[in-house]
Amino acid sequence: xxxxxxxxxxxxxxxxxxxxxxxxxxxxxxxxxxxxxxxxxxxxxxxxxxxxxxxxxxxxxxxxxxxxxxxxxxxxxxxxxxxxxxxxxxxxxxxxxxxxxxxxxxxxxxxxxxxxxxxxxxxxxxxxxxxxxxxxxxxxxxxxxxxxxxxxxxxxxxxxxxxxxxxxxxxxxxxxxxxxxxxxxxxxxxxxxxxxxxxxxxxxxxxxxxxxxxxxxxxxxxxxxxxxxxxxxxxxxxxxxxxxxxxxxxxxxxxxxxxxxxxxxxxxxxxxxxxxxxxxxxxxxxxxxxxxxxxxxxxxxxxxxxxxxxxxxxxxxxxxxxxxxxxxxxxxxxxxxxxxxxxxxxxxxxxxxxxxxxxxxxxxxxxxxxxxxxxxxxxxxxxxxx
Ligand SMILES: *Cc1c(COP(=O)(O)O)cnc(C)c1O
Numbered sequence: 211x212x213x214x215x216x217x218x219x220x221x222x223x224x225x226x227x228x229x230x231x232x233x234x235x236x237x238x239x240x241x242x243x244x245x246x247x248x249x250x251x252x253x254x255x256x257x258x259x260x261x262x263x264x265x266x267x268x269x270x271x272x273x274x275x276x277x278x279x280x281x282x283x284x285x286x287x288x289x290x291x292x293x294x295x296x297x298x299x300x301x302x303x304x305x306x307x308x309x310x311x312x313x314x315x316x317x318x319x320x321x322x323x324x325x326x327x328x329x330x331x332x333x334x335x336x337x338x339x340x341x342x343x344x345x346x347x348x349x350x351x352x353x354x355x356x357x358x359x360x361x362x363x364x365x366x367x368x369x370x371x372x373x374x375x376x377x378x379x380x381x382x383x384x385x386x387x388x389x390x391x392x393x394x395x396x397x398x399x400x401x402x403x404x405x406x407x408x409x410x411x412x413x414x415x416x417x418x419x420x421x422x423x424x425x426x427x428x429x430x431x432x433x434x435x436x437x438x439x440x441x442x443x444x445x446x447x448x449x450x451x452x453x454x455x456x457x458x459x460x461x462x463x464x465x466x467x468x469x470x471x472x473x474x475x476x477x478x479x480x481x482x483x484x485x486x487x488x489x490x491x492x493x494x495x496x497x498x499x500x501x502x503x504x505x506x507x508x509x510x511x512x513x514x515x516x517x518x519x520x521x522x523x524x525x526x527x528x529x530x531x532x533x534x535x536x537x538x539x540x541x542x543x544x545x546x547x548x549x550x551x552x553x554x555x556x557x558x559x560x561x562x563x564x565x566x567x568x569x570x571x572x573x574x575x576x577x578x579x580x581x582x583x584x585x586x587x588x589x590x591x592x593x594x595x596x
Contacts, residue, residue, distance in 0.1 A: 220396030346504030
């Protein structure tokens with residue numbers, strides 16, 4: 211049995227600056243939505259090449275997706291086209307608006323929504339398309355936007371994996387009508403829990419802001435900071451989806467780590483690519499010139515017919531060697547809820563189902579030391595090298 215410390219999947223990269231800022235926030239006594247959230251929004255928008263007040267911080271990417279769908283006017287009776295190879299939140303938020311997700315299978319190489327199939331999924335009820343930039347690789351947005359233009363659809367980009375990604379030079383999340391980001395612990399940057407929305411149209415972003423705080427016209431910061439009298443009006447039936455200053459305190463410093471952290475992940479990624487191309491597994495596809503990959507997930511596909519070992523056994527043997535492996539994702543039609551409610555079957559999206567049954571994600575945290583990366587490389591060789 212292995213004695214080295216366990217290498218967990220998805221370890222966040224937190225520094226002393228984050229700790230000090232959280233402590234300062236606690237000492238300052240303003241924990242909720244306030245000046246640090248406003249600063250985090252402005253700095254995130256600037257990172258995306260946008261002016262201040264172009265981004266709204268929320269409690270999660272799930273909240274960001276839900277509010278974007280609502281702002282896009284998606285509701286009961288509508289359909290939203292999305293990918294089957296994603297986290298359940300993508301589909302759940304569509305269902306929560308009263309609309310129905312329509313799955314468009316993925317491209318076997320890129321693992322992104324297959325842009326050649328989107329228009330075949332469009333019906334008279336289709337209101338929006340919700341692509342996910344899987345693993346941090348941008349979708350072919352020219353094609354997505356062309357279909358959306360032809361059919362008058364809103365485009366909501368799920369950028370949970372893709373903070374740093376660019377498509378033809380433009381930051382992802384600014385290409386469609388809405389861009390939704392996650393700061394969950396395992397994502398490229400974290401606020402513990404948290405999310406961000408970008409919206410192309412100012413009035414839609416204003417609605418998202420309102421809807422993230424009960425549908426009130428003024429937020430609590432404005433109500434209680436100065437000499438507010440609590441003169442707010444409720445103009446919409448909103449949610450409690452705001453971010454807190456305690457979370458933004460972490461995010462402000464995480465943003466400053468983005469480029470360095472991606473550089474480190476690029477080193478690890480290149481090491482993996484060089485080490486694994488000799489093994490009987492499928493590596494991530496090469497990235498074309500017109501894309502910058504955010505390098506969120508490094509996935510291998512373990513096919514028992516080639517590898518002589520099944521995916522689940524791979525994960526168990528890696529765990530025995532002290533290495534935590536992720537799965538992204540069991541395809542949506544494999545989950546019982548969608549089978550029962552929507553009648554989905556794994557065979558409906560054969561490419562995503564096949565990937566979901568074979569895919570493993572290796573640790574890719576910028577926190578990994580060279581020794582840890584060596585251990586991971588050796589373990590994958592030991593398990594798959596035969
Ligand atoms: C993580 C994730 C989400 C949800 O993000 P939260 O911030 O945890 O709500 C949505 N979509 C994808 C593709 C994700 O990976």
